[in-house]
Amino acid sequence: MKLLQVKTARFAVVVERCGRPAAYTLWQPPKKDQQLQTRIRQIRIMTIQRGDGGSDFGCVGFIERKSAIHLQFPKSLKRFEDQRIVGIKWELVQE
Incomplete structure (x- = not known):
């Protein structure tokens, strides 16, 4: 198994x-x-996917899903593009 x-x-x-x-x-x-399309082109959107039983994780870019939460960042996320973002701390998100 791979x-x-x-x-x-x-x-x-x-x-x-x-x-x-x-x-x-x-x-x-x-x-x-x-506005969303501009931020997607600038690679400033992250999609947080809610885990059913596990923890939440994020992916750089816009992924359209029912239970997804989208975050916009002030700077580009290009360096994190091919990575899975873990350890989501909701207190770091602005209201």
């Missing part, structure tokens, strides 16, 4: 390097939201 080899990064390290994120609420379809 295991998936994915690098991980801690959420606190991402916040330290890219700034404190703010939750991004979708008020319209993503394709029509110009």
